[in-house]
Amino acid sequence: MSVGSYPTHVHAVETTDLELTYADGTEAVRGVDLRVPEGEFFGFLGANGVGKTTTIKVLATLLSPTAGRVEVNGFDATADPRKVRESIGYMAQETSVDPELTARENIKFACEAYGVPRGERESRIDELLDLVDLVDAADKEAEEFSGGMKKRLDAATALVHRPPLVFLDEPTTGLDPKARNRLWDYFERINDRGTTIFLTTQYLEEADQLCDRLAVILEGEIVATGSPDELKRRVGGEILDVDLGDSESAERAVAVARDSDLFEDEATVEPTEKGLSVTSRAARTKGTDLLVALRDAGVTVTGFNVRAPTLDDVFLAITDGDDTAGAGGVVDTETDGATASEADGRGETSGATETTESEASR
Amino acid sequence: MSTPTEKTRADGGTADAASVDTGSDTDSEPVRRSSNSFLGDVWVNFKRWNLKAVRNPFVLVVSLVQPIIFLVLFTQVFGNVATSAINRGGGAAISYETYLVPAIAIQVALAAAATSGVGLVNDIENGMFEKVLVSPMNRAAVFVGKTAAEVLRIALQIGIILGLGVLLGADIATGVPGALGIVAIGVLFSFWFVSLSNSLAVLTKDQESTIVGVNLLQFPLLFVSTAFLPLSALPDWIRVVATYNPITYGVDAARAVMLDADVMTVIEVSAFGGLWNTLVPALAVLVALDLVLGSVAVYLLGRASSSNVQ
Numbered sequence: 001m002s003v004g005s006y007p008t009h010v011h012a013v014e015t016t017d018l019e020l021t022y023a024d025g026t027e028a029v030r031g032v033d034l035r036v037p038e039g040e041f042f043g044f045l046g047a048n049g050v051g052k053t054t055t056i057k058v059l060a061t062l063l064s065p066t067a068g069r070v071e072v073n074g075f076d077a078t079a080d081p082r083k084v085r086e087s088i089g090y091m092a093q094e095t096s097v098d099p100e101l102t103a104r105e106n107i108k109f110a111c112e113a114y115g116v117p118r119g120e121r122e123s124r125i126d127e128l129l130d131l132v133d134l135v136d137a138a139d140k141e142a143e144e145f146s147g148g149m150k151k152r153l154d155a156a157t158a159l160v161h162r163p164p165l166v167f168l169d170e171p172t173t174g175l176d177p178k179a180r181n182r183l184w185d186y187f188e189r190i191n192d193r194g195t196t197i198f199l200t201t202q203y204l205e206e207a208d209q210l211c212d213r214l215a216v217i218l219e220g221e222i223v224a225t226g227s228p229d230e231l232k233r234r235v236g237g238e239i240l241d242v243d244l245g246d247s248e249s250a251e252r253a254v255a256v257a258r259d260s261d262l263f264e265d266e267a268t269v270e271p272t273e274k275g276l277s278v279t280s281r282a283a284r285t286k287g288t289d290l291l292v293a294l295r296d297a298g299v300t301v302t303g304f305n306v307r308a309p310t311l312d313d314v315f316l317a318i319t320d321g322d323d324t325a326g327a328g329g330v331v332d333t334e335t336d337g338a339t340a341s342e343a344d345g346r347g348e349t350s351g352a353t354e355t356t357e358s359e360a361s362r
Numbered sequence: 363m364s365t366p367t368e369k370t371r372a373d374g375g376t377a378d379a380a381s382v383d384t385g386s387d388t389d390s391e392p393v394r395r396s397s398n399s400f401l402g403d404v405w406v407n408f409k410r411w412n413l414k415a416v417r418n419p420f421v422l423v424v425s426l427v428q429p430i431i432f433l434v435l436f437t438q439v440f441g442n443v444a445t446s447a448i449n450r451g452g453g454a455a456i457s458y459e460t461y462l463v464p465a466i467a468i469q470v471a472l473a474a475a476a477t478s479g480v481g482l483v484n485d486i487e488n489g490m491f492e493k494v495l496v497s498p499m500n501r502a503a504v505f506v507g508k509t510a511a512e513v514l515r516i517a518l519q520i521g522i523i524l525g526l527g528v529l530l531g532a533d534i535a536t537g538v539p540g541a542l543g544i545v546a547i548g549v550l551f552s553f554w555f556v557s558l559s560n561s562l563a564v565l566t567k568d569q570e571s572t573i574v575g576v577n578l579l580q581f582p583l584l585f586v587s588t589a590f591l592p593l594s595a596l597p598d599w600i601r602v603v604a605t606y607n608p609i610t611y612g613v614d615a616a617r618a619v620m621l622d623a624d625v626m627t628v629i630e631v632s633a634f635g636g637l638w639n640t641l642v643p644a645l646a647v648l649v650a651l652d653l654v655l656g657s658v659a660v661y662l663l664g665r666a667s668s669s670n671v672q
Contacts, residue, residue, distance in 0.1 A: 095489065
């Protein structure tokens with residue numbers, strides 16, 4: 001799937017038919033085409049275990065592709081890995097700092113590893129400590145740091161050589177909102193200065209906040225690309241979840257909602273485990289009318305909630321396509337996606353489904 | 363630091379991406395590696411591991427304490443009994459302190475080498491291993507630097523043991539050059555165990571397994587060797603095991619230098635004269651062992667750091 005055309009432009013990342021199959025036969029990445037122009041804040045969105053980290057590791061030369069071509073900053077990742085390594089910053093999903101060294105020593109080691117000239121090191125270290133707000137903790141061993149501080153230190157060490165391209169693999173997972181916002185600010189700042197950022201995330205909110213453009217990956221394949229707004233538009237509005245007293249009335253409630261004329265034609269009404277769910281641009285304005293209509297029809301409503309689309313909804317919308325029969329919600333859709341693409345992915349499907357479910361209950 | 367919310371839009375080509383506001387400073391100018399030398403990369407890693415060793419004096423002390431306890435207690439408890447056993451063959455009488463110090467030097471090398479793999483496992487666990495792999499440093503230089511730091515530590519610790527031994531009354535017959543020789547033998551001896559400990563680390567990727575694995579080996583191996591008593595004073599089955607035990611060769615080599623005499627009885631060589639009749643075959647065995655286990659470790663490390671999927 002081509003992501004727009006920039007024929008004359010140098011891409012920070014360019015992959016063609018990228019495939020990676022692990023020795024145990026798991027096809028983690030199955031034919032990914034990516035084109036990330038220089039300066040872009042690019043988001044790679046997907047649930048756990050769909051191939052995000054594998055892809056980013058191939059781009060960072062930690063894994064060799066099974067097939068396909070990978071060019072990073074104009075260098076072939078397989079033929080010239082050292083050139084690629086010199087020109088990228090990489091922040092792994094698990095925070096990577098040496099706990100026995102101080103913040104300053106960690107950054108200094110990175111400076112030396114990336115060959116920052118001796119004369120510039122001290123000023124570079126101070127500059128980075130300031131940027132990630134660790135000046136006061138500069139000479140404390142990283143062991144004593146909180147998770148957020150370690151993450152920020154990790155981010156600083158990935159930037160010592162002012163790489164034109166930075167890979168961030170789920171950089172804010174497990175952080176409290178304050179620490180997360182601080183990191184977001186920081187990523188935006190370096191992006192403003194011209195650094196291309198390739199970020200993976202499972203949170204639509206994060207992608208929405210930061211990214212210029214997104215690619216959604218599912219079962220090792222890119223299923224959609226576009227700006228966050230474009231992707232959310234594909235969901236078709238906001239979502240009204242209605243909980244019902246008993247499951248027998250669900251069918252009746254769905255019929256009420258579908259026949260009500262409250263929502264536009266594109267809106268979808270689906271039964272869920274607890275009741276029903278309406279996806280519509282009018283979900284917020286016509287929600288109460290639906291509740292009244294349900295009461296008039298003798299259906300007991302025990303709870304309701306209007307919310308913005310989440311990653312699950314985007315997945316749902318994307319993988320569901322024009323098939324409106326998605327009755328069991330996310331679970332069935334995921335399975336549909338797997339069977340539609342390739343039967344091999346089935347081993348992973350259950351895992352992916354579990355994550356998606358817990359995501360949904362969050 | 364201008365307008366953090368305003369993004370450079372990407373659609374439409376961002377043809378000017380390269381010229382995004384660099385106005386304020388040189389901040390978007392990427393750093394070119396100032397040097398690409400193998401030795402430079404070795405040095406960077408050597409420094410990090412030394413720093414870690416100093417930060418963590420606990421490991422340093424612990425790997426010294428046990429051998430020191432052995433040295434003091436063995437000479438005090440078994441001194442009288444052992445002295446008659448080691449002097450049974452006649453010749454100039456030597457003290458048990460003198461006899462034991464080379465063995466303790468080898469024990470120190472063994473204990474220090476054992477911790478090498480633990481450092482590697484910690485690096486794998488805290489992500490530093492991957493961080494180093496994704497950097498442009500030469501990968502062989504990364505491991506050479508780490509090993510060099512461990513060699514330095516082993517040499518210092520053996521030096522401490524020799525000094526302590528002399529204080530307790532041990533006598534190095536070959537003097538200061540001999541002491542340096544024993545340090546060198548200890549370092550040469552340590553390589554096979556460094557390799558073993560790193561191989562275990564890469565295979566198990568687990569700190570406990572690595573520690574348990576190397577410790578399980580250390581003690582039995584020490585006792586079924588010529589470390590504490592001469593071969594002639596040991597039961598037959600231990601004599602057989604000792605012949606195939608690397609520790610015998612390390613201890614015999616160090617002891618030959620300590621006593622300035624041919625002390626090796628597992629392989630009888632008489633072609634070189636004096637202590638060289640022990641040194642030459644013992645060092646040959648150790649070098650061979652280092653090469654074999656070293657190759658295994660290099661292979662395993664290479665596989666662990668390669669980008670080929672597993």
